[in-house]
Amino acid sequence: MKEFRLAVVGLGHRGRAMFKEVCRHIDGVKGVAACDLDPDLWFKPIYRNNALSTPLAEEMPEVTFFEDYDEMLEKAAPDIVMVETPATCHTDFCIKALARNIHVFSDIPSVRNLVEARELWAAHQASEAKLMTGATTMGWGFVHAMQDLWRKGLLGKPYALEAEYIHDCRELWEETPWRKPAKPFGSVPCSYSTHSLGPLLSILDEELTSVVCISSGSHMTDLPYAHDYTCALFQTPSQVTVRMTNSYINNCRSGLHSFRVFGTAGCFEHLSHRGEKYPERTTFSTTGLTGAENIVELPVSFSPFTREVKKRYKFTGTFGHGGADTYLWLIFIEALRNNAPDMPVSLRDGLRMTLPGIYAVESVIRGGARVDIHYPWEKEAFQRDIDTLSARCTGVETAR
Ligand SMILES: NC(=O)c1ccc[n+]([C@@H]2O[C@H](COP(=O)([O-])OP(=O)(O)OC[C@H]3O[C@@H](n4cnc5c(N)ncnc54)[C@H](O)[C@@H]3O)[C@@H](O)[C@H]2O)c1
Known part of the structure; x- marks a missing residue:
């Protein structure tokens, strides 16, 4: 071997x-x-x-x-x-x-x-x-459970999906200075979108093609360029809607990642812990399984290691x-x-979960305006974005 x-x-x-x-x-x-x-x-x-x-x-x-x-x-x-x-x-x-x-x-x-x-x-x-x-x-077990429910048709078509990534990262600033907001739009929470969008996109057969995103600005620290919290709303061509909430400066001490999927035949939710007294929970309901019309709790957590x-x-x-x-x-x-x-x-999967977060920053820069999203495999439209969007998002250094 x-x-x-x-x-x-x-x-x-x-x-x-x-x-x-x-x-x-x-x-x-x-x-x-x-x-x-x-x-x-x-x-x-x-x-x-x-x-x-x-x-x-x-x-x-x-x-x-x-x-x-x-x-x-x-x-x-x-x-x-x-x-x-x-x-x-x-x-x-x-x-x-x-x-x-x-x-x-x-x-x-x-x-x-x-x-x-x-x-x-x-x-x-x-x-x-x-x-x-x-x-x-x-790689998480509860994400695999969500994918299984979807593959077996128990959620139907997902039409509204939500993800939250809430993580107070301030204690990491000294050792990993790249996490600390240091310049305008240098570190906007929505740009770290892969943890949230990856699982949700794995049960969507469309791309995210537009976004509006707003930022709370800076309240928690004396850093003028910080964005304590962002909330992005993405849509696909058929109007499937994805809400993504991110915050890396906060006093919230709950678990980090929560997800919810509204589907035409069911609903899935993974709610992170809310302190020791309220552990994480993964639940679903479906019209496709006798006994599961109301909320059913799944005994699944982070580990992906099933017997199989x-x-x-x-x-x-x-x-x-x-x-x-x-x-x-x-x-x-x-x-x-x-x-x-x-x-x-794959790389394509990675770009599908990374680029919407970058376009969300463009929306924040434009005060929450709607921005269309493109991908490198849409060559001309993507190049047009590179030629017209802000230097922060395109990486084109020359000031426009
Ligand atoms: N997947 C996850 O759940 C998860 C969790 C934490 C971090 N991360 C990712 O992991 C990556 C690393 O994060 P980290 O917390 O270890 O950061 P870190 O700052 O502790 O480590 C980065 C290292 O890269 C080195 N480096 C920088 N430029 C280099 C160069 N030109 N040549 C060689 N070395 C160079 C730095 O010296 C540093 O030691 C980040 O991309 C972060 O987003 C992912």
Whole structure:
């Protein structure tokens, strides 16, 4: 069986944990190279969770460390690169790997702006390698339950869908400064849309094609450019409506992710916990199943590891968001082994869940005006957007 040689770029909070765990637990993956601008993250102990960790260099002596990404690609020649750099800079790393026909597992969001989307899409089309979008929420058990209900027709056609991602991230600002709002429209919550839109788009057969979005502005801190809270309303061509609420500066101490689906034959809801006394709940109701016309609670949580899944894959332990990240790596490696024409969460999927959030920022900039959404596979319309929308959203640096 082929063994995949894995390299990672970005050894921060997430990259160091993911790299170690994937190499340890996923059958047929071998760590060969790691890269970060800061060599201390490889060679020195790191203070995390009130304790000093053993340096990765000691834990993984078989892995070669690089400070320069291009040099790593050249000298280590990995089969797969895991991209775990800040959310604002994934694309260049992905493009460089694809240009060498190296497979990519990229964390979210897929891109920062429309120009990056155009370039990454083109690089992927031209490459023999595949890109898997590391969209964690697609690995959760309750999301799989929602997809099962939909596939079996028990929800009917979803026509209104809702997602909330409420996470006070202020304690992460010091260690990950890219999360801290520092310039106008630099960090608008709706732009981190993949966690919310990924699961909902997986049960929609249309694209999101328009958005209105408003921001509360800054109330919680003395940062003038902060947007404490945004609420976006997306629509598809048949007027299916998606509401997405995001807030990363707040005093809310509930769980992070909630979802609701209104369908023509039923309703699904995952409500995150509301403190210890009120645990998370996943429920549904349907007209298609005797006994389930009223709310039925499903005993399903974050773990995707059903009996069937455990039987199907070889792994020695689980990691990452209740096992969701383990699951994504298992299906990614399986797809590569089977030479699948596309990945289970493909680049196209990643752009479908990333770009609407970027267009939502454009709506915020325009005071909540309706903005049409396009994708790189709609070449002319997408280029027109690049030529006309704000520099924040397009990535075209020249001031208009
Ligand atoms: N999927 C999830 O649920 C989830 C959760 C948390 C974070 N994330 C994503 O993971 C990614 C990493 O987040 P994090 O919290 O670990 O951030 P972080 O800032 O802790 O780590 C990023 C690392 O990238 C390194 N880096 C930056 N530019 C580089 C370059 N040119 N060459 C080499 N290294 C470079 C930095 O030095 C830093 O160590 C982000 O994209 C974030 O959105 C995803």
